[in-house]
Amino acid sequence: MGWSVLKKRIIPVQLLLGERLTKTIQFNSHRDVGDPIKSSKIYNDQCADELIFLNINRQKQGIQPLLEILEAVSEECFMPLAVGGGISEFEMARQLIQNGADKVVVNSVSYSDIKTVSRICENLGSQAVIAAVDVRYENGAWSLWSDCGRVKELVTLNDHLNCLSGAGVGEIMINSIDRDGTMSGYDIPLLAYVVSRVSVPVIGCGGAGTYEHMRDAFMNTGVDALACGSIFNFGDNNPLRAKAYLSNHGIPFKVV
Amino acid sequence: MIGIIDIGLCNLRSISKAIDACGFDFQLITSPDQFDLVTHCILPGVGSFKVGFERLVLSKLDIAISNFIASKRPLLGVCLGMQLLADNGDEGGGSKGLGLIGGSVRRLEPGNKMRVPHVGWNSIEFQYRHPITEGLKQARDFYFVHSFHIMGCKPESILGKTEYGTQFVSATARSNVLGVQFHPEKSQANGLKLLENFCLWDGRC
Numbered sequence: 001m002g003w004s005v006l007k008k009r010i011i012p013v014q015l016l017l018g019e020r021l022t023k024t025i026q027f028n029s030h031r032d033v034g035d036p037i038k039s040s041k042i043y044n045d046q047c048a049d050e051l052i053f054l055n056i057n058r059q060k061q062g063i064q065p066l067l068e069i070l071e072a073v074s075e076e077c078f079m080p081l082a083v084g085g086g087i088s089e090f091e092m093a094r095q096l097i098q099n100g101a102d103k104v105v106v107n108s109v110s111y112s113d114i115k116t117v118s119r120i121c122e123n124l125g126s127q128a129v130i131a132a133v134d135v136r137y138e139n140g141a142w143s144l145w146s147d148c149g150r151v152k153e154l155v156t157l158n159d160h161l162n163c164l165s166g167a168g169v170g171e172i173m174i175n176s177i178d179r180d181g182t183m184s185g186y187d188i189p190l191l192a193y194v195v196s197r198v199s200v201p202v203i204g205c206g207g208a209g210t211y212e213h214m215r216d217a218f219m220n221t222g223v224d225a226l227a228c229g230s231i232f233n234f235g236d237n238n239p240l241r242a243k244a245y246l247s248n249h250g251i252p253f254k255v256v
Numbered sequence: 257m258i259g260i261i262d263i264g265l266c267n268l269r270s271i272s273k274a275i276d277a278c279g280f281d282f283q284l285i286t287s288p289d290q291f292d293l294v295t296h297c298i299l300p301g302v303g304s305f306k307v308g309f310e311r312l313v314l315s316k317l318d319i320a321i322s323n324f325i326a327s328k329r330p331l332l333g334v335c336l337g338m339q340l341l342a343d344n345g346d347e348g349g350g351s352k353g354l355g356l357i358g359g360s361v362r363r364l365e366p367g368n369k370m371r372v373p374h375v376g377w378n379s380i381e382f383q384y385r386h387p388i389t390e391g392l393k394q395a396r397d398f399y400f401v402h403s404f405h406i407m408g409c410k411p412e413s414i415l416g417k418t419e420y421g422t423q424f425v426s427a428t429a430r431s432n433v434l435g436v437q438f439h440p441e442k443s444q445a446n447g448l449k450l451l452e453n454f455c456l457w458d459g460r461c
Binding site for chain 2: 006007047049078080199200254
């Protein structure tokens with residue numbers, strides 16, 4: 001007694017493109033995967049632990065699509081909501097939190113203007129900020145990419161993680177672009193490396209295709225949470241069944 | 257009609273929608289005269305204890321809340337709203353509180369390298385039966401986001417306890433005044449059940 005561990009989390013990631021949800025493979029080849037509101041309601045019923053919405057529409061920048069999602073989803077979902085995609089200013093983050101987001105996800109701005117990330121953390125609290133880091137493995141090394149995988153950043157993964165920790169972000173979401181949508185398993189060495197480098201909770205993302213992939217990532221990397229896309233979109237899988245499987249392997253989840 | 261006290265410190269959308277989903281009407285309360293309209297009151301809140309209490313005093317809601325409680329109607333404090341029910345708190349430079357349930361609000365010191373804030377799903381051990389826990393099983397998880405917790409309230413006021421490195425009080429009950437450290441409005445079915453129980457409660461134990 002006197003000691004407890006927070007439960008592991010399973011977090012569906014929903015990519016917004018216009019009015020619809022999409023799913024990518026290695027950040028390309030979009031496939032329509034349904035209506036964001038209906039899909040969120042189903043995840044709420046299936047006891048997902050949180051939801052992450054990322055607006056990947058590069059034509060229509062700004063946070064208006066995210067505000068609209070929050071308005072609609074907060075009627076259906078009584079769970080923590082994280083939103084991101086195109087957050088470049090403090091004011092955007094503030095508005096999203098004030099309109100029902102529990103967390104914001106920042107990515108490109110953390111390369112171009114880390115002070116804005118610090119300001120968001122200081123004013124809205126570290127618990128309200130997830131930094132997403134998109135990674136490709138090239139020529140024997142990890143490289144970082146911003147703007148939905150389009151712009152290569154020159155900073156190393158280690159330096160960038162230090163920078164994010166210094167800014168006070170509450171969680172790191174590490175996403176393997178190589179594994180995105182491939183359903184071939186999480187990038188275990190990448191996830192394990194990030195967990196070893198930061199003291200905040202890490203959300204692993206990219207590659208889940210089976211519950212075994214999720215088990216391997218939870219048991220071999222120390223991640224606090226796994227983000228999932230394709231596994232729940234393309235197959236008879238859902239968060240409830242994932243937890244049933246993973247609980248048999250001794251991985252703790254919330255009890256509902 | 258369920259009153260939701262608005263001290264301008266948090267987004268009220270989640271709690272309002274949750275009350276909606278439970279099948280009750282709500283009214284946002286920003287001034288003392290609006291308390292006449294409501295049968296139950298919720299004091300939500302995110303932010304610092306000192307600022308929260310100052311906001312209450314500034315809008316004369318502190319006295320109105322005391323009068324509301326004297327009228328025997330039920331009140332539920334959520335997160336900072338629960339903490340503000342205590343006698344005093346440390347956060348933001350220290351301040352007195354509403355003094356409705358006793359106790360002091362102090363920073364969490366969980367040890368074992370557990371992180372503060374405590375963010376995530378964690379379970380509640382209810383200490384005794386209460387109308388608000390009707391239909392809720394033991395050790396079910398609710399969603400927490402906080403760095404401070406209430407200490408030193410009377411043992412009989414402690415309705416729920418939670419383990420996070422250390423054991424802390426996660427729910428309080430003193431006659432018609434209830435408090436929960438977690439966010440029922442973010443805790444899916446269990447949270448909605450608790451809110452529904454509150455809206456149906458007559459304030460008697």
